[in-house]
Amino acid sequence: MVERAMNPRKKAVTFQNRDGRRLFGILHEPSTGPASDIAFVLLPPGIKGRIAPHRLYNDLTDKLTARGHAVFRFDFWGLGDSEGEVEERELRDLYTAVALGRYVNDTRDALDWLSRTCHLRHFVIGGLCGGAVTGILEAQSDPRVVGILSIGLPVMLDSNPTDAWQYMTTGQLNDLGSRYVAKILSPQAWLRFLSFRTDYRLLLRSIRVRLGLEGPAPIVAAPPQQPVLNANPHLPGAILKLLARGTPMLLLFSEADRLYWEFEEKFLSVYGHAFRAHAGTAEIRVIQAANHVLTFKEWQHDCFNLLGQWLEARFPASVPVAP
Amino acid sequence: MNETPFFFGQPRQELFGVLHQPVDCSRSVGVVLCHPFGEEKLWSHRVFVSFARQAADAGYPVMRLDYYGNGDSDGNFEDSSVTRCLSDIAQAVDTLKARTSVTSVALVGLRFGGLLASLCAEARHDVSSLVLWAPVVHGGRFVQEQLRINVTTQMAAFREIRLDREQLVANLTSGGTANVDGYEMSRTMYEELSTVDLSSRLLTFSGRCLVVRIERGLAAKPAADVTTLAAKYPHAQVIEVEEEPFWREIDRFYGNAPQLCARTLEWLNAQ
Numbered sequence: 103m104v105e106r107a108m109n110p111r112k113k114a115v116t117f118q119n120r121d122g123r124r125l126f127g128i129l130h131e132p133s134t135g136p137a138s139d140i141a142f143v144l145l146p147p148g149i150k151g152r153i154a155p156h157r158l159y160n161d162l163t164d165k166l167t168a169r170g171h172a173v174f175r176f177d178f179w180g181l182g183d184s185e186g187e188v189e190e191r192e193l194r195d196l197y198t199a200v201a202l203g204r205y206v207n208d209t210r211d212a213l214d215w216l217s218r219t220c221h222l223r224h225f226v227i228g229g230l231c232g233g234a235v236t237g238i239l240e241a242q243s244d245p246r247v248v249g250i251l252s253i254g255l256p257v258m259l260d261s262n263p264t265d266a267w268q269y270m271t272t273g274q275l276n277d278l279g280s281r282y283v284a285k286i287l288s289p290q291a292w293l294r295f296l297s298f299r300t301d302y303r304l305l306l307r308s309i310r311v312r313l314g315l316e317g318p319a320p321i322v323a324a325p326p327q328q329p330v331l332n333a334n335p336h337l338p339g340a341i342l343k344l345l346a347r348g349t350p351m352l353l354l355f356s357e358a359d360r361l362y363w364e365f366e367e368k369f370l371s372v373y374g375h376a377f378r379a380h381a382g383t384a385e386i387r388v389i390q391a392a393n394h395v396l397t398f399k400e401w402q403h404d405c406f407n408l409l410g411q412w413l414e415a416r417f418p419a420s421v422p423v424a425p
Numbered sequence: 426m427n428e429t430p431f432f433f434g435q436p437r438q439e440l441f442g443v444l445h446q447p448v449d450c451s452r453s454v455g456v457v458l459c460h461p462f463g464e465e466k467l468w469s470h471r472v473f474v475s476f477a478r479q480a481a482d483a484g485y486p487v488m489r490l491d492y493y494g495n496g497d498s499d500g501n502f503e504d505s506s507v508t509r510c511l512s513d514i515a516q517a518v519d520t521l522k523a524r525t526s527v528t529s530v531a532l533v534g535l536r537f538g539g540l541l542a543s544l545c546a547e548a549r550h551d552v553s554s555l556v557l558w559a560p561v562v563h564g565g566r567f568v569q570e571q572l573r574i575n576v577t578t579q580m581a582a583f584r585e586i587r588l589d590r591e592q593l594v595a596n597l598t599s600g601g602t603a604n605v606d607g608y609e610m611s612r613t614m615y616e617e618l619s620t621v622d623l624s625s626r627l628l629t630f631s632g633r634c635l636v637v638r639i640e641r642g643l644a645a646k647p648a649a650d651v652t653t654l655a656a657k658y659p660h661a662q663v664i665e666v667e668e669e670p671f672w673r674e675i676d677r678f679y680g681n682a683p684q685l686c687a688r689t690l691e692w693l694n695a696q
Contacts, residue, residue, distance in 0.1 A: 115430075156463070158607070160497070183474055192676055193677065398604055
């Protein structure tokens, strides 16, 4: 349960983005006014808008306002309550559009609006999944952003799928291999196998990886100048800029999330040198056993604790973080 | 059309709502939308927004609300219960009437929201019509489905079931909560939902009622409980629309449910 002891003030607001669309949001402030000059802007992960799965952003907001920060949550155009209609008909295409920076302008417009109307000047931005990508892409060229909060950052694109069996991470293949083995006595699984509905190449490869007969996919060794197939082309440059600028980043991942495996195998293996060169700027933390959306309470608590520790180290507050 | 997001209700227990007001507001009937349960609310959100805008364009003042412990409203999900949701819908109806010139409302509810709309219509005299989109008829079955979601999540995360449904129920009845897609369901919600069976309940609502079956393919056999439910209302009509189950995670992005919205508006306009 999230404590709401400080009874933060909240206001339902709308503002116009540069294209004239009205965007809807909620502005939260500690009851005694902000004790910190750093405001947080939580960006929608995707279609779940400013709430995020199981109200994750509401709970994050409570933690942050209890620490003295103003928090703004809003919906991008075409999503949540905001005006506009997106043209994508497939979710994966929408996620790809988000990952490629569709909502960077909305984010910048939100920061402009907050600066103009609330006189807020410094921001930590980000969120879960698509919110993390959007935050990083916006922050690379906006000096008002003094920190990045990233939860479950996707480094690959969802659209234009290539053969899954060929480009899956070792983590994914290991996991799949275990699942195939677990189903070895299942009549339904055999029925599926014998009726040609199984992806045989994927099955074979995952079993080989599971048995240790095959190492990581060769794609892992791709040099920086040869980007990984299906990787988000905008993300590495943005992260490298933020590292060079010394912008603190908290990169939280869930241990049982394919996005973590992709980040490790397809991003860190290529760009890890930059993280080492700017040691301390970006902190990578993993929530044990958790899934992508942090379904169970203990995973949410771990997330809040790691965030609290990062904030204490990077942005010491006059108000202690609620336990 | 004007859209106003605002908080209403008791201090520290405020509810979030959006009022969609037509420019030419001459109708005496407004619309209150009742959202579904947990994550279904988020998946279906854009269809609700889209329908609210279409209804407002057709001249109906529309109120969307988040129940206590849901969406942007105050409270935690574990504070949510059937009783509390019904009280929240009643507050939304009163708020809509206070802010506009409407004297009665059509309640439109999806899934769990349909069950709530049906119960709410029993208790109020200002509900003139009822629209139930793929309503949950058996609360008991529905709540067991929610517990199955917990078990499925355990399997996916731990590759084993650490707490089966019986143990989850035991936890609930001893005052704990059960996690459903990240939402902590309380004992009160569990017990109240378990006892609601619209198909065997005495329903006295005598206004117009539209029950909408939402199916991927219309070849599917009508669910008996929906037909039984409709038969309990003297002025009910059952229609079928072909839409994806947009309240769940599906491959498609469902920003609008064109058939569902059009048929519903057509029915509302016919009164």
